[in-house]
Amino acid sequence: MTGPKIAMLGLGSMNGAILTGLLSSGVSPEQVVATSRSSESAQRRSQHYGVQVLAEENDDAANRTAAAQAEIVFLGVKPYQITDLCAGIKDALKPGAVVVSVAAAVTLEMMEAALAEGQPVIRTMPNTPLSVGAGVVGLSAGTHTSQQQVELVAELLGASGSVHVIPEEQIDALSAIAGSGPAYAFYLAEQMAAAGAELGLDPELAAGLAAETIYGAGKMLLENQGKADAAQLRRNVTSPNGTTEQAISTFDAADMGQTIRAGAAAAAARAAEITGQLRGQ
Numbered sequence: 001m002t003g004p005k006i007a008m009l010g011l012g013s014m015n016g017a018i019l020t021g022l023l024s025s026g027v028s029p030e031q032v033v034a035t036s037r038s039s040e041s042a043q044r045r046s047q048h049y050g051v052q053v054l055a056e057e058n059d060d061a062a063n064r065t066a067a068a069q070a071e072i073v074f075l076g077v078k079p080y081q082i083t084d085l086c087a088g089i090k091d092a093l094k095p096g097a098v099v100v101s102v103a104a105a106v107t108l109e110m111m112e113a114a115l116a117e118g119q120p121v122i123r124t125m126p127n128t129p130l131s132v133g134a135g136v137v138g139l140s141a142g143t144h145t146s147q148q149q150v151e152l153v154a155e156l157l158g159a160s161g162s163v164h165v166i167p168e169e170q171i172d173a174l175s176a177i178a179g180s181g182p183a184y185a186f187y188l189a190e191q192m193a194a195a196g197a198e199l200g201l202d203p204e205l206a207a208g209l210a211a212e213t214i215y216g217a218g219k220m221l222l223e224n225q226g227k228a229d230a231a232q233l234r235r236n237v238t239s240p241n242g243t244t245e246q247a248i249s250t251f252d253a254a255d256m257g258q259t260i261r262a263g264a265a266a267a268a269a270r271a272a273e274i275t276g277q278l279r280g281q
């Protein structure tokens with residue numbers, strides 16, 4: 001085993017996506033110990049990822065046991081569970097270990113208050129495309145976190161995506177674009193596939209066309225950065241008086257741009273609302 005030992009407490013969609021990215025980028029399964037709530041899910045995930053997964057259902061101390069072994073401890077449970085999890089593991093953590101939350105809405109201050117005095121903590125907002133090496137991560141460091149720990153975590157996650165160190169006040173905004181963003185793209189894919197089927201294409205073909213088209217457009221956006229922005233690339237497809245123009249006019253008439261901006265604003269507002277609820281607990 002080379003590299004730091006990593007604990008993943010909770011191994012659902014998000015920590016699972018991070019783990020897939022880590023394993024693809026050269027982290028060895030022996031470096032990882034994970035937990036889940038149910039023994040059924042622990043068994044399934046252990047088989048899927050080839051890592052040890054302890055179930056809390058079988059052993060109340062599963063999270064402590066996993067955390068005690070690691071230099072980096074990812075918290076991947078639901079936001080309302082994070083501070084209880086912190087309190088549960090605080091005495092078990094190794095000196096120098098860094099606790100990395102992936103949870104929406106849970107602040108560094110809340111985690112620091114639930115952990116031992118001086119505990120290094122990092123708050124992240126990752127997205128699930130980390131599982132295919134194309135993720136985005138927002139990262140804010142706590143009061144007692146060293147630059148070396150930030151760099152270690154950024155390097156680990158950076159092998160499966162881009163990492164942006166940002167002030168904590170901007171995490172909800174990043175979450176509304178990049179954390180939730182894959183769902184917006186999947187929603188667009190669903191609607192494009194449905195439209196293709198309504199126009200007479202085989203539904204499977206239509207879904208494939210939607211996926212490949214969104215992938216290709218994303219690749220062009222990235223490869224044209226600094227040369228042509230999204231608006232220019234869209235104009236390049238939109239021949240005057242042609243077919244695309246009809247689609248874009250229909251979108252504009254329904255104020256789709258404003259709808260998308262309102263959706264992202266609602267996601268950010270919900271994060272702030274959950275933070276408020278957690279503070280009131």
Ligand SMILES: NC(=O)c1ccc[n+]([C@@H]2O[C@H](COP(=O)([O-])OP(=O)(O)OC[C@H]3O[C@@H](n4cnc5c(N)ncnc54)[C@H](OP(=O)(O)O)[C@@H]3O)[C@@H](O)[C@H]2O)c1
Nearest residue numbers: 010011012013014036037038041076077078079102103104
């Ligand atoms: N999904 C995303 O795209 C995304 C993106 C960014 C951030 N996040 C954040 O990621 C966190 C997890 O979300 P998710 O979507 O991954 O949820 P999820 O798929 O429901 O996964 C939650 C995981 O936590 C486990 N768990 C529950 N209670 C536990 C306990 N007491 N001890 C150990 N493990 C426990 C569950 O185990 P069982 O399977 O046995 O129930 C499951 O593995 C949330 O805080 C969310 O804000 C998610």
